[in-house]
Amino acid sequence: MRAIELHRDAGAYALGVLGTVDTCRFEEHLAGCSACVVQVREFGPVVAHLAAYAHLLPPGGVPRPAGRP
Numbered sequence: 001m002r003a004i005e006l007h008r009d010a011g012a013y014a015l016g017v018l019g020t021v022d023t024c025r026f027e028e029h030l031a032g033c034s035a036c037v038v039q040v041r042e043f044g045p046v047v048a049h050l051a052a053y054a055h056l057l058p059p060g061g062v063p064r065p066a067g068r069p
């Protein structure tokens with residue numbers, strides 16, 4: 001995997017949605033990439049907000065706007 005592709009995984013890593021292999025690859029990349037360290041750190045509040053919002057959702061997921069099936 002090229003470094004530019006690993007840079008793109010910062011958000012997915014912060015959200016914890018990478019698979020085991022990709023997590024290991026990204027963590028190796030993260031050890032030497034200060035830009036990704038900053039990105040992962042900046043995703044922290046976003047992850048916290050998403051987690052808080054997820055607790056507000058009804059069972060089954062995101063409510064649909066009125067009038068839409």
Ligand SMILES: [Zn+2]
Pocket residue numbers: 006007029033035036
């Ligand atoms: Zn990087």
